[in-house]
Amino acid sequence: MKLRQSMTTLHTWGGLLPSWLLFVVIFTGTLACFDKELEHWMRPALHGSSGPASASAQQISDWLADNVSAPLHAYWIHPPTERTPFWQLGWEEDGSGQRGRAVFDPVTGAALPETLGGDFFFTLHYNLHAGQIGMYIVGLAGVFMLAALVSGVIIHRRIFKDFFTLRPRAQGQRAWLDAHNLFGVVGLPFHLVLAYTGVAIFVAAYMPAGGMVAYNSDPLAFYHEVQGGYHRNELDRPAGTPVPLDQLVTAAQQQWQSTDTGWIIVEHPADASSVVSIRRRDPSRIGSPQDTLSYDAFTGELLHQQQTPPAYRGYIWMVGLHMAQFGGSLIRLLYGVLGLAGCMMLVAGNTVWLRKRAARQTPGLHLVQALNTAVFFGLPVASLVLLWANRLIPAELEHRASVEAWSFVLAWLAVTLATLVSSRQPLARARALLGVMAALALGLPLVNFLTAPYSHLLATFGTAPELALVDLTLLICGVLLAVAMARYRPRQPVPAARKTECGESEVTV
Template sequence: MNMSFRARMSTLHTWTGLLLGWVLYFMFVTGTLGYLDTEIDRWMKPELPRAQLVTTPEKTLQTAFNYLNTVAPEASNWLIQLPKNRNQPYLQVHWKPQGEGARQSELLDVNTGQPFATRETKGGQLLYQMHWKLHYLPRVASDWIITLATMFMLVAIVSGVIVHKKIFTEFFTFRARKGARSWLDMHNLMSVTTLPFQIMITYSGLVFMMFVCFPWIISAFYGPGEQNKQQFFHDVFVSLPDTAPTGVPADMLTVPALLEKVSPLMPTGRISLVEVEAPNDEAARIAFNSGVAESLLRSAEIITLNAHTGELVMHRSQIDTTARGFRDVMLGLHEGLYAGPLLRLLYVVSGLMGCAMVATGLFYWVKSRKKKEKKLAPRKDLRWVQAINIGVVLGFPVALSIYFWANRLLPVAQANRSDTEVALLFAAWLVTLLIAMALNTRKAVLCLAALGGILYLLLPVVSASTAPRHLFNVHLHQDWVLAGFDLAALFTALLLGGLAWYAARRKEH
């Protein structure tokens, strides 16, 4: 059959969007929520106070050194994150014990120097990591699935632009209650409105995964084999020159002396992260990293000193090569850590519209196929595709509410508490998929939307009964991060309640 170029692009657009559409929707939802990981972390650890940001590092760095010298004086590595911005609102320390021990971390109170006593939870970090590291899957498998889904997304965007020759006309067109046509109009509206964002986020996502989809880049310059691959990553990403503990104890310079040594090279107010290799050892080295959250560049300026003499060992600028600079800009755009409040809001809204873009595309495909084949015998495969659509698009947000409920209702002292929260999230998602498969389309939407609406509506009430600071006493504690989460839950409940009301009034086709 002879097909025009646009017809071929239409077929390509349809199948690239459909084959990994459910994965793409999952990536958009978790990516959008992961962008708010710090705020979600705050809500899921209600024991934490308001953010403890500092402008100068001297006292805070001394607090971190005092704690690490107490709990891990012979660790192989220290890492100190200073509370500089919303992305890092608390002083956080990490240390790697000698040998094979796992890395440990704590959030410290800058006033007392003691760890905060918080419940065990993976918080918003779980959602951020699920966006690019699918949970329960081996890393190799998740890397390739994410890479393929991103590639398919880029192909779908380019072919979609080619298909819609009246792209701007269709942007202003929406025909309600027209079945498949309405789904297509909504899909076009979501796509065209956020087209620059979708192109940027997809292309930069591929740059993130470039070493997965283009591994020959490494072998071409470093040679094949795992050892050469590790050498490449060491050369590109290492922040400290190689050093190994000698086993000979030696006192490091004091914090004021170290800052005095680094200040001519980097204003101390820019220091965001400090890394110490072989602390309290004769081979100790210390690296001061500038912040990346305020800059579009994803990499930091790094100054490495001998921790005993203050002698300069290495000074790496933010941009040392054009290729690295380009990659850093792409990663910075993708993560959006540099953005101020208004631009962050635009990121979130664009991410949510991306979720709607993928969802409406999935539903349009089923609706259009049903319309074409309505004179034929009903196809069972379309029934199952529609059920999975509902279970993914509507079921996953409902399951997320269970994740938040579990955070508030599970005993704080329960062993493996964070793993139980995650297990309940995926168990709830499985239940929503079974509900979508057991009921017809209208009843499944009605059931899941009503259930989700109730769960999100009651979530602020549960929070108020289990945490000292919440939406209903925000006038006392002024912590608008916690209150904002509860308000977002109420808004979600309103949307799901409206969908349930619509489904209850609508006749089943």
């Protein structure tokens, strides 16, 4: 077999099989570039209010003690920042490992109504909300993506000559192949770097060989030396009176000579071994040097200052490059656009696969077609429905976040079922779903206007641009989707000569 031919096999199957999973990962990753903006948008209780940010870390910690009775393994607190103007709290219960999350008003310190928030998309992006197993599945998909990218470069005959080529009216699969190449090749550095840095984040879980051979599988020694971290095992003795958290935060800020506090982590708070670690946040660097300071929770003594070895700093840099928390909104905008290009690359690639086989009636054709519709349309529809639910579900409802999650799941199921039972042509189906998406996107700013007096476009325009931009983006996407729908006229039985002309307005999904 010639190299190019064998690489075509790898590219075709290594690309098609994980493509739907990769679409979920890349689409939610694109949304997760703006997770903090979405999180803020999904909490209308924060909008419109202003006042001195007077809540403190201790207040948050007290709320946890009053509201969660189970013994805690650890909890972590993040002070308000420019992009996240609220206190964040997360905790993990001892034994069951169950995790919780809450967000607090920066002025009053009151807990806000629960919502899945932008965090939902971030978690879906890296573990599909399926914990450890999900993390391994996503990692495997990432390796598939790397293999597909490399083999794709090898099989591309005219990578520079066709660099900008897009011929929407070309016959058959040509137009889709052009689109696949344009989004894939021009965005190649981004796709490669993001896929590699993405799988690298959990490398210690995916590839334990280094720790096994050089540290004799001793995870604690590995952690101490590789990350320069600090950990104290439980002493199984009851805890004393903890030093107020705010005092430790002040001490940390004095140590760094900076006020950029990141996560404040309290490990086994009910045990005499409890340690408070405070991380530094520096958004002006790609790899924020965490510089974690670890304090004894009861004496306030500084136990350890993190000294990261050079290679681990390189790792932090790669993770930072993936997470896009550095720089300003320009970075996230670029990541967002290129992430969408990645989605388009997948959609176009799968369409090429279908087009090539449509005439031959290959087995599996209908399955691929159905999966395409269910995933490529189902996920965006479900994401929009989630945002609708966020505005429509009353703030005081119990288990509000799970109701939101159900709305997301049911919307996706509905699209899938509609795909399975509809007898329509794929093109008509795609057109209908484009219409649904357009209606959902255009309707959302309206719902926002009707339900949230301080959050809608008229209220936020000028005063809170980061919120207004969410609505504006929805409007722009809605209009674009509506235009796309209007142009995707169902194919009429036309003479062969005219068929090429409406080639542009075809979509096979």
